[in-house]
Amino acid sequence: MTVQDLEGLFDYGYWANDRLCGVLSQLTTDQFTQSVAGSYGSIRNTMVHMLSAEWGWLERCGGAARGPALNAQDYPTVASLFDRWKYVEARVREFLSTLQDEDLRRVVEFAVGGGSKQSMALGQLMHHAAIHGVHHRGQVAVLLRTLGHVPGNFDILLYYARRSAVGSQ
DSSP: OOHHHHHHHHHHHHHHHHHHHHHHTTSOHHHHHSOOSSTTSSHHHHHHHHHHHHHHHHHHTTSSOOOSOOOGGGOOSHHHHHHHHHHHHHHHHHHHHTOOGGGGGOEEEEOSTTOOOEEEEHHHHHHHHHHHHHHHHHHHHHHHHHTTOOOOOOOHHHHHHHHHHHHHO
């Protein structure tokens, strides 16, 4: 695991979020917040969980402070959610830009949900933060389909193809 690897994973996540935002922006506010199957109860709640977790891991690793977990009620619209996400994206990119590969081995103590203290390497925690978003974007894609919307394709293979095309120009 290198800092460059993490930067690539987060860049992919932000690219995928941008694609997903385009589809989510087509939802009515009622669809965005309506109760649907899934562990978080709505598309909005799932997306806010993703954002809150990403910011929480960033804070645990030494980046910008989030404070308490984000409250879905504070994000009534897709625009309000993605405005905050752009802020967090900038903080993640800034944090990663300050790291050297050897920093990724630094041990970070943390607790999840008031559980017992654990410790893990910073690189592993930030890797988890990036992959966590992949998991929940897949859930949101299914929820979008249940509401009659096509989520589009945000597979990492398309991201890599886009990066290759950009790099070859």
